[in-house]
Amino acid sequence: MVSSMGCRDVRLVYNGEDAIQACKEKKYDIILSDYNLGDSKDGQQILEELNRFNLIKSNCVFIMITAENTTAMVMGAIEFQPDNYLTKPFNNNILKSRLDKAIIKKEIIAPIVRLIKKKQWQEAISLCEQVIIESPKFKMACLRHKFECLKALKQFDKALELTTKIVNERPISWAMLGVGEIFYAKNEPQRAAELFNDMTLEFPMVLEGYDWLAKIQHELGQPIEAQKTLLKAVKRSPKALNRQKLLGEIAEENDDIETMANAFRQAVKFGQNSAFATPDEFIKLTKSIGLQLKTNNNSSNEYKKLIEEAESTFAKLDSRFKAQPAIQLRSAVAHADFSSVTKNEKKVEKYLATANKIYDRIEEHIGSAESIEITESLKQLGQTELAECILEDAVEQYFDDPQFIRKAAKLTTNKDLIANSKKANQYNNKAIHFFTIKDFDQAIEFFAKATEYAPNNVNINLNHVQTLLKRAQKSALPLQDLELAEEILMLITRLTPADPRFARYSELSRLTQLMLQNV
Amino acid sequence: MKSSLPLFSTILASTVHDMKNSLGMMLEALEAILEETPKAKSRKEYGVVQYESSRVNSTLMQLLATYKIENEQMPFNPSYHNLYDFIEEQILMHSPLLNAKGFTYSIDVDETVDAIFDESLLSMVVSNIIGNAVRYAHSEIAIIADTSKNVNISICDNGPGYPGPMLEMAGDYLQGVNQSTGSTGLGLFFAQQVAELHQHDNMKGSVKLSNGGLLGGGVFQIILP
CATH class of the missing domain: 1.25.40.10 (Tetratricopeptide repeat domain)
Structure with missing residues (x-):
């Protein structure tokens, strides 16, 4: 159909994954996508990923083809809307008319979108x-x-x-x-x-309205109302991953285990085809199943089914995030925790052994919320030593997050840990103060003190490096500062590219090398 | 089970989905066959298949929409659309048949005017009325829109016009179900419902039928506040 309209270089793909791949390889002018693509991603998910990962040009025309009335789709997707919808069956004339109009509009609007992107x-x-x-x-x-x-x-x-x-x-x-x-x-x-x-x-069809309302109700301390609001939204459109996750978290707060389990169950299900799936929904699903098992008769059929579901959730989690040790560690600990609910001692031992093994060779930092979750489980399982190790690492990294420190203080038995983190935090803050008033000598002194208490804290080390570079810029003898900066950077070995601090780390590394070359 | 009616409508709704899918697959299969014998596409029967299947399809869509409106599940999304572009597209949907039957058409709509309506619902209504006009009229269709007060779209043809009893039914098109004349009443009933969903400033949309008008045949009017 499109070839007869003068389109050249037409590529046909049959599922969402291939569509995304095709757009990575080439920047197309026009994308026609069916909304319903069977078991693969749907058209809306394709559009969302293309936008989020910046895979299409600002003037690319995206037309969604649907089999029925599109209003529900339109209203369920206010944020990422295609340029037009086409309802099947349609003829050449309609397609051409829609394309012409969309192209004209896109050409006029695209310059605005480009400025916004910049x-x-x-x-x-x-x-x-x-x-x-x-x-x-x-x-x-x-x-x-x-x-x-x-x-x-x-x-x-x-x-x-x-x-x-x-x-x-x-x-x-x-x-x-x-x-x-x-x-x-x-x-x-x-x-x-x-x-x-x-x-x-x-x-009632604009689901973003419910999302906002629930978010505010939650913040205003009305979790029950927030849950009701979200339930209405997922009833209309169950497919949104983040909405299901938020519902699950709020239901957990409300001790509504059934709603919690259902929400995370849906999140795992719809995350299957999505690039935005995270380990959270998998872990939370198994956690909620564990909570359900506690109130269930362990000889019932239901009980067996729930165990099977949890086991298959762990299997899916492990295979989806195969190459990420921090996630594998989290999964192993959660798996051990779950096995203790079902009193399967063998499995508890097996997964704790796995967790210890992964921890020994782990090279990346574990996130703050994840560290708390893992420590809580390990303490409950009597693994105090490993728990304290993980918590110590985390406190060293995230001492500037008060919410985290409050939780960590409750968990640790090591009183010095929190006291030290407070000292590191104080020195770091003092140093930052001197940095902002451009007193780099004092700042460097205090960053050095802070690192005595938290030698592996990435933020302090990066702050330290940045200040050294600043002083080196103004100094007649910059070599010493630059060499120290290089040494500090070399000791930061556990930062993965996925870490939010990685961009700053690589920029500072680049600057250090550049300045060293110029000396 | 509380009553048999909800059960029946649920089955009806799922059946309609199923029929729509089958129809779509049949049409795709036909296209694939015709790829090999391009000549067949110029046959009159091909036009008939296209027209009748689009009629079945639009009837099914209206059935489904009616079901949803009754159950208050019909999403309603009025927003701004360019009225001329909208009308032109409704005509384009029927252009293969219009051309095949040698119809001429005219659109008298201010090209600069944006109007507020639910595009997909109004499209079903207008497209269905144009489809009927192509079926019953002789050779001409005119679409006029007056946007001075509200949105008033008239679809005129040069056919025999609406039968007297139909004109008298104003506002109650369910009476139009008449198997002997082949009129199911669905099209007008649906148009009425869609019009009434459009509300603004305590006013409701409406539908009017008359005869005469610009081309001397039937005139269908839908007025949206």
Whole structure:
């Protein structure tokens, strides 16, 4: 069909994975995708991944082809919308007309999108205003982009004025969401909650409204209401991974084990085809199954089925995150914990042995929340020694996170651990203070003191390096500082590219090498 | 079981899905066969297959939508759309048949006007009415939109017009179910429901039928606040 319209270089793929792969290989001008692709990712998931991973050009036209009324789809996906929907069956003329219109619109809007991608908000706003005058047909799309820019610039009053004006004329869903978002950003959660509540009544299909409402209810200390809100949303659209995860977490808080298990069960299921799956939902599912088993008769059929489900969840987790030791460690500990619920001593021993083995050769840092989870389980299983090791590592890394330290303090038996972390934190803060007033000599002295208490803390070490480089820049004899910086960087060995601190680490390494060459 | 009606409608809904899928597969298979014998595509019967299958398809879509509206499961998403582009596309959907039957059409809509409506629902309504016009009229269709007060779309043809009893049913198109004339009443009933979903400032949308109009045949009007 498309070849007869003059399209060249047409590539046909039959599932979501191949579509993503094709877009990695080549930047296409037009993508036609069926929404329903059988067991593979659906069209919406493809669109989302292409956008999140930046795999399509700003002017690429994406048309979603569907078998039925598209409204539910449209409203379930406010954030990432295709340029147009086409309902089957359609003829050549319709396809051509849709493509022509989408291409014209994309060509006009793409320059705005490019500026937004480069975070040039002010320039993007001017362009929006210009396009509104030149092509009034695309006014709404421009206003929406303008709103996005105002929000990014934190010009909340202007953003609110823009959306309120639209909503007062007609309740347009994105603008209504926008009004609520701004109330929230302006620290008026109560007003935002009221608005999102109205919105779920006016637009029961716009699921972002429920997400926002639940988030605010949760923050306002109403977890029961938040759970009810999310339940309504997942009833309409069960496929959203993050919504299911949030529901599971809130249900856990509410001690509603059944809802918790169901939510994480769905999250694992829908994560199968998604690039956004994390180990969290797997671990939480097995945790909730463990909680269910505690109240179940252990000779019942149900009991056996639950054990089977948990075992298969662990198997899926281990195979999906095969090459990541920190996740394998987490899985082994959770597996041992689960086996203790079913009183399967052999398995408990087996997985604890696995955990110890992985820990001995682990080379990456374990995240803060993960460390707490692992330590809690290990303590319960009587593995105090390993638990303390993991907690010590974590405290050294995350002492500047007060929420983490509060939890860690409850778990540890080593009183010096928290005291030392407090000292490291104090010295680090002092050093940062001297750094900001450009007293680099004092800053370096205090960073050095901080590292005495937390020699492996990545942030302190990177701060230290950055300050050394600053002093070296101004110094007539920079060599000593630069060599020390190089030495500190060389000792940071456990940082993986996935770690959020990795970018800073590699930038500082590059700068150090550059400056050493120039000496 | 509380009553037999919900059960029946649930089965109806799932059956409609199933039929739609089958229809889609049949059409795809037909296209594949015709790839090998391109000449067959110019036969009148091919046009008939296309037209009748799109009629069945649109009937099934309307059935499903009606079911959802009744059960309040119908998502409703009014937003701004360019009215001219919208109308043009509804005509394009029928262009193979319009061409085959030698119909001419005209669109009298301000090209700069954006209007607020639920695109996919209104598309089902307008496309269905155009389909009927192609079936019953002689040679001409005109679509006019007046947007001065509200959105008022008229679809006029040069056919024999709506039968008298139908004109009298204003607002209650379920009465239109009449097996002897072949009218199921679904199209108008559905149009009425879609119109009424559109509300603004305490006003509800509506549907009007009349005869005469621009081309002397039937005139279908849908008015949205």
